[in-house]
Amino acid sequence: MKQAPTNGSPCKLALADGIVVNGYAIGHRGETGGELCFNTSMTGYQEIMTDPSYHGQIMMMTYPHIGNYGAMDIDMEADMPMVAGFVVRQFAERYSNLQADESLDRFMKRHRLVGISGVDTRRLVRHIRAQGVMNAVVSSVDLDDERLIERARSWPSMDGLELASRVTVDAAADWCGGDGPRIAVFDYGVKRNILRSFEAQGCAVRLFPASISLEQVLAWEPDGLFFSNGPGDPRAMPDAIETVREAFRTDIPLFGICLGHQLMALASGCEVYKMFVGHRGANQPVQNLETRHVEVTTQNHGFAVREDSIPEKEAHITHRNLNDRTVEGLRFTNHAAFSVQYHPEASPGPHDSHYLFDLFLKAVGMRRRAAAGATEKVTA
């Protein structure tokens, strides 16, 4: 009976296991469904909301006050919100930020994003922590508990679900041009800050659709291949895995983040499994096993590489999560290739791991210089 405040129009959140909580509607009035997961980051709600890796998931923010500084274009990680729904404890109707364009509510309405506020998020977080992530439905149009639970139950499971094709570019597109190293991005739902990170280093960046063949990419003569983050189950992407496998046969440096990391692992013979809760936040400690340095990282994944499945000859672990010891980074043998499970581009989150971009570009640069040297010799 100690139900949370409802000072707006009523809204409900129903979980597949039968829990229904009341709150009030924020953003668009309507209904949405997806896997309910939580993020512990205390800042960066808009970046999280627009991160394509969250496509199809209902995001619950553990920090209670959300919307404090409004919404603004520079915080976009994609063209539009990517989460399926948004769950908060205390939504800020009014914001304070001279740089903001609009309130988060208006932003959500404009993008038809359904959300619920006034929910005891902590109780649900503890529930998910104990029971694992599960599907849920948020609705401000149908308030019948039974029907909502039923719809949450019948919502397709994330397990085995391919989602990258829904958030990738339709056709190859240039993010930025220039004379710098050419980075080909396999776009499974790439976050803009990854692209901005390459751009800031003077790279020419082109995005390719998830279904592209390697041949088509190589035709652009890239200096580095980047496998992006993205939503869904990587095991449901056999074509992409095959493309990555082919990429390993080239001499072009490879770098993968999150889903890209999982695809590179799968292409090298590792197994990937669905985690019970997953890692979603901006405070995850990751140790670089080579330097012993610890990076505080941004993470966002529900799948992970199974450590005992890593073929000794193919790859070794470079980074490990200090909390649950899971695999966070791999270096691949016989190739200038590495990948990380976490997000060095941050946004939101700490910048501790930004050096990975430098590492990748160093490899890219070496190959480029070597190639240039070879050409010079030929012409001489």
Add this chain to the structure above:
Amino acid sequence: MPKREDIHRILLIGSGPIVIGQACEFDYSGTQAARALRREGYEVVLVNSNPATIMTDKLTADKIYLKDLIPASIREIVEIEKPEAVLPTMGGQTALNLAGVLQDEGFWAAHDVEVIGVDIDAIRITEDRQEFRDLMDRIGIDQARSRVAKSLLEAKEIAQEIGELPVVIRPSYTLGGSGGGIVWTYEEFDRKVMRGLEMSPVHQVLIEECLFGWKEYELELLRDANDNVIIVCPIENVDPMGVHTGDSVTVAPAQTLTDKQYQRMRDAAIRAMRSIGTFAGGCNIQFAFDPAGRRMIVIEINPRVSRSSALASKATGYPIAKVAARLAAGYTLDELPNEVTGTTSACFEPAIDYVVTKIPRFNFDKFEGVDEVLTTQMKAVGEVMAIGRTFPESLQKAWQSLEIGYNGLGADREDASPSEVRERLAKPLWDRTLQIRNAFKLGASVEEIADVSKVDPWFLYQIRDIVRLEEEIGKRTIQEMDAEFTGRVKQYGFSDIQIAYLLNGDANEMQVREHRKTLGVTPSYQVVDTCAGEFPAETPYFYSSYEQGTESKVSDRKKVIILGSGPNRIGQGIEFDYSCVHGVNAARDSGFEAIMINCNPETVSTDFDIADKLYFEPVYWERVLDIIEYEQPEGVIVQLGGQTALKIAEKLHRHGIRIFGTSYEMMDLAESRGKFSEILKELEIPFPPYGMAVTVQEAVATAERIGYPILIRPSYVLGGQGMRIAINKEEVQHYTKKIWTLFPDNHVLLDLFLENAIEMDVDAVRDGEETWIAGIMQHIEPAGVHSGDSTAVLPPFSLSEEILQTVRKYVRDIADRLDIIGVMNVQFAIKDGIVYCIEANPRASRTVPFVAKATGIPVSDIATKVMLGQKLSDFRKEGRLISNLEGYAIKEPVFSWDKFPEVPKELGPEMKSTGEAIAFVDALTDEHFRRPYEMRNLYLSR
């Protein structure tokens, strides 16, 4: 790297007596550090002159030196103990400065003592304004425009360079920003520069661009020997720049920064920490953001644990001092576990899913003529912290914690007048959040309030929400308070008293309480877990809210609740926390589950591994009763937490809740002047003639009857608040009028003042059968100087055995008559061979820790066990009541006069000291005795 095996014995330096700017947070950090190091197998040698600390307990360190914090003491201790390392980062600026002096002498190197936890040479930079500027320039961190001046002339030139006034003046190397401040006029400028030059030990002041109205932030960092750095918590000041962070209302985590802004700050903080030498330990960095959120500048770095790191530890559950100590001993962050979850790593940044609000507590009433406007020089004497799921809830809980008569953010009394609100809001004053609320009540807009106060509009919107809800309550009767609405109101932190006050129609606190309980609106208790629920945490550290899920599991053990002493203030400080911590330990020893309730983030009692369960909650009746109803303890201990806890006794009694030890009726007898005098009469114990008055005329008549000089005071106050000595009718009129403006509806007590009498303090414990006198102290200053401000000597130095016999008999008679079970303090004045009883307090007094340290007997521990049923004879049999004091122990009061230069330095019946030191002397020829003895009559004011 694992812990270092090449060092075995570590010297830990404390922070000395409590002064404004350096309070009991350093007992908390020192205690944590000492315990952590001992657990690692190191021998800890501790030095501190403050007897009222837990760190100076046998429980905490292997060797304890209660000595003055001066180089000579350290030299002596190092010669005897030969430690291999010294950790100077836990004792505030005092310890750090001391280590610096010895570093300059080459003392540490000569004695093979390694300074750990800080790079002394490198951090000099953080103290020297110009070097710090240059360093920040080098690493590309923006700062306020400023330059150091060594003369008034130079200062004027710099002010001209900066442009217009206001500018900020900061003297170099002074504690808590002493002597600094914003100046708005040229006249003030000259005066403050001159004073700053005088106060600074190097005679330098910094003239700085004024960042008035900028947003202020603090970050708490930890770094290990492998150069890993984490940020434990970002703290945002509600008060904009211009108010010392110790005087600001602050909130954790930061509320109004975007991720990009926050990460910019985090990057800069890490760069800054790495720039001040190679060391493993903690650090605090302050930043300011211009209101548009574009320009960010660094303000200062403190390369040690601080008041804010204590706050950040309590706010997040991350034990900064403990981890910092282990890092100083060689561990790296990745090797340490997060003790809260037990399963994850300490090398991470806590995520919290609640809001923490800190409000400082001031004691301006103690200092006549004090300038109450807050500046860059700290004036607060204590602070409260409150945890709520939202900012409104935590803000209201913080106001409930303050113990200044408020039941939340206003809404419990007549509203202030528009002119008063306008006047107060325009200045940075201690009650700004309340005045913002009042301004909304008067119809002001967010824009108007933001313009005047420069407080970020986000906070204003939140306070406006509280006011809107207030208005909604006002439209309802209690019957119209349904479950949904009542739940929402409680989620906004409203107390039952506020609701009762606001309701349209008659309802009192208890009716509101019963009503909401019928509706099922009762608090939930959440764990402070460092990780926003991501991992299970077993830490028994809770806060209340009104949510759906509760996480505090009630055990089937027999329990006792110990009420803490709330925020530090003059008259009630660290001494009471000392007793509470001992009470907790004693209760645990006695087989009880010990449950602590307190809201002071600076204390040891709110460290989550002290009690079996910690409720970080206001020591406020409603919140206390909620916890009692939830936990169902056997009873409550009220004797240890000072007046804070004692004040709650009456309500506990009325609700039939058991109070361990002395009964409420008897406590009331001791507290009530009239009833107590009757008892003294009955026991044939002399007391100064006295009278009571409720009007000025009555007061004058009473005074004329009793005679002059006469002591005037309001009844039921702490630390002699408002107490004065009058010598004639006019003064009686003057003082009583003043008392009634400060304390309306209060009785005024008038006692004949015993001129040139000798004053004594006695602490005793009674078990229901016999009374044990723990210590008799004789004051050096004559009666009339508040006992807290007096130099007390244990044992008495000039009293005959006959007088002492009388005193002992009186204490026993009073204790028997009041049927004391537990601890009691009695004060006497001796004049012309007659022993007069001045007052008796049925609780642990300020002197209990002093007596315990002087005699080596754990007085509060014994008192607690006696309350819980043990007998004094048990302790006597074990030989635990025997004092090991040789010579004399002297308790020396310590003042913070330098923070209030406008206040005359004089002593009287109203307490003004903020802390105390202990000195052990063999003979009365010692300087520690001679100096106060020679000056004993100098400062007595009338």
